[in-house]
Amino acid sequence: MAKFLVQKSAPLHGEVKISGSKNAVLPIMAAALLTEEKCEIKDVPALRDVQVMCKLLESLGATVDPELDENNVDITAGSVLTYEAPYELVKMMRASILVLGALLLRTGRAVIPLPGGCAIGKRPVELHLKGLKALGATINEERLARGIVDAKADKLKGTTIYLDFPSVGATEVIIMAASLAEGTTVLENAAQEPEIVDLANFLNKMGARIKGVGTDTIKIEGVEKLKGVSHHVIPDRIEAGTFMVGAVMTKGNVLIKNVVPDHLKAVIAKLRECGADITMTDEGLVARGDVNPIVSTDVKTLPYPGFPTDMQSPFMALLTVAKGPSVVIETVFENRFMHVGEFNRMGANIKTDGNCAIIPGDKELQGAQVVATDLRAGAAVVLTGLIAEGTTEISQIYHVDRGYEHFVEKLRNLGANIMRVEE
Ligand SMILES: CC(=O)N[C@H]1[C@@H](OP(=O)(O)OP(=O)(O)OC[C@H]2O[C@@H](n3ccc(=O)[nH]c3=O)[C@H](O)[C@@H]2O)O[C@H](CO)[C@@H](O)[C@@H]1O
Numbered sequence: 001m002a003k004f005l006v007q008k009s010a011p012l013h014g015e016v017k018i019s020g021s022k023n024a025v026l027p028i029m030a031a032a033l034l035t036e037e038k039c040e041i042k043d044v045p046a047l048r049d050v051q052v053m054c055k056l057l058e059s060l061g062a063t064v065d066p067e068l069d070e071n072n073v074d075i076t077a078g079s080v081l082t083y084e085a086p087y088e089l090v091k092m093m094r095a096s097i098l099v100l101g102a103l104l105l106r107t108g109r110a111v112i113p114l115p116g117g118c119a120i121g122k123r124p125v126e127l128h129l130k131g132l133k134a135l136g137a138t139i140n141e142e143r144l145a146r147g148i149v150d151a152k153a154d155k156l157k158g159t160t161i162y163l164d165f166p167s168v169g170a171t172e173v174i175i176m177a178a179s180l181a182e183g184t185t186v187l188e189n190a191a192q193e194p195e196i197v198d199l200a201n202f203l204n205k206m207g208a209r210i211k212g213v214g215t216d217t218i219k220i221e222g223v224e225k226l227k228g229v230s231h232h233v234i235p236d237r238i239e240a241g242t243f244m245v246g247a248v249m250t251k252g253n254v255l256i257k258n259v260v261p262d263h264l265k266a267v268i269a270k271l272r273e274c275g276a277d278i279t280m281t282d283e284g285l286v287a288r289g290d291v292n293p294i295v296s297t298d299v300k301t302l303p304y305p306g307f308p309t310d311m312q313s314p315f316m317a318l319l320t321v322a323k324g325p326s327v328v329i330e331t332v333f334e335n336r337f338m339h340v341g342e343f344n345r346m347g348a349n350i351k352t353d354g355n356c357a358i359i360p361g362d363k364e365l366q367g368a369q370v371v372a373t374d375l376r377a378g379a380a381v382v383l384t385g386l387i388a389e390g391t392t393e394i395s396q397i398y399h400v401d402r403g404y405e406h407f408v409e410k411l412r413n414l415g416a417n418i419m420r421v422e423e
């Protein structure tokens with residue numbers, strides 16, 4: 001099993017180019033199933049999740065030509081598609097569920113095993129299914145009780161759907177399904193994440209008629225057919241946020257290129273509250289932690305445009321060394337504090353009560369043996385290792401490979417003392 005070895009490092013310094021967004025490319029790749037024609041997807045990050053999605057689409061009958069060294073993937077979902085997604089692939093990536101709507105439209109059926117609970121929460125899909133049922137699909141409840149989504153539909157018909165919670169995945173599945181449904185669908189209390197806007201831009205290029213993305217009400221007029229297109233994926237706002245935090249907590253000075261500052265308003269606001277100096281330049285965002293002392297702040301995660309849950313653990317890493325106590329409240333996932341135990345091994349002394357964490361701050365951290373408990377938590381302990389005395393040894397780093405392209409190389413270019421060891 002591979003590990004990261006991280007040593008206390010000099011302040012991060014230099015520039016880093018942000019990769020295409022994992023959470024944008026995965027639904028876009030799934031949406032390529034909606035046409036028989038070739039889709040060319042550009043700025044695709046070379047990540048483990050993208051490789052899994054390539055294999056999943058291939059297993060369903062699509063021709064996938066991944067040129068991940070070049071950050072391109074071509075997908076042609078010709079006429080012969082199968083409706084059953086293999087468990088070996090689905091269990092590797094929760095985003096596998098994103099093929100649900102497209103598969104149903106293309107084959108009249110979708111059978112997808114659920115990967116089950118994980119480190120950050122139960123992650124049910126009842127909202128995805130509620131939406132598809134409203135559009136006219138039937139769900140086999142008996143199979144669902146045994147952990148398999150088995151949906152059928154001869155055709156889908158537009159309607160009004162209200163989401164009880166603005167789920168990102170449910171919004172994406174419903175937009176895809178409604179794009180080729182008969183008539184108009186109105187999706188209320190929809191998720192507003194930039195990745196959903198990117199998916200809708202991709203679908204609209206394909207010929208879909210989607211309006212209102214980026215707001216809580218999305219209107220989709222169904223069309224008969226979609227065509228193949230070429231599309232550049234948006235930059236990864238969570239990767240950008242992670243590097244901003246890294247720059248600030250090491251008291252460094254980093255130019256972050258290929259970033260959309262508008263996607264990071266909440267993160268930038270919180271970093272500034274902590275004393276970070278964040279400026280927009282023609283070349284990108286400059287994040288500095290060497291201008292002012294870094295002080296505590298409170299954070300509450302929320303659906304976009306609120307503070308992103310995916311930035312919660314990297315931000316907590318920063319708060320462990322900020323001056324004064326901070327409170328972090330996680331409202332999106334019910335179990336996303338697994339990293340607290342790892343920070344505590346390094347001396348952070350964080351206490352949790354339900355979805356609330358109290359971080360005393362101002363700690364001199366010590367390197368330790370820690371685990372990447374999930375993707376973002378893995379990145380967060382790497383950042384903590386950069387400021388801790390001694391060596392931090394991080395295991396289960398396959399989580400990090402899921403979502404950070406060339407993480408070690410990018411950090412090393414900024415002066416970080418990190419290496420990957422294959423055991
Ligand atoms: C591949 C991808 O894009 N992943 C992102 C996506 O995940 P994902 O699409 O899984 O996240 P959701 O927005 O669906 O989930 C948010 C919350 O809603 C709950 N829920 C969701 C669906 C449902 O049917 N019932 C239900 O209760 C979930 O358990 C969770 O507590 O958005 C999350 C929230 O911003 C991010 O952390 C993930 O990085």
Ligand SMILES: C=C(OP(=O)(O)O)C(=O)O
Pocket residue numbers: 023094095310375376403
């Ligand atoms: C939780 C995440 O991803 P996923 O939904 O793919 O598990 C994430 O990107 O932090």
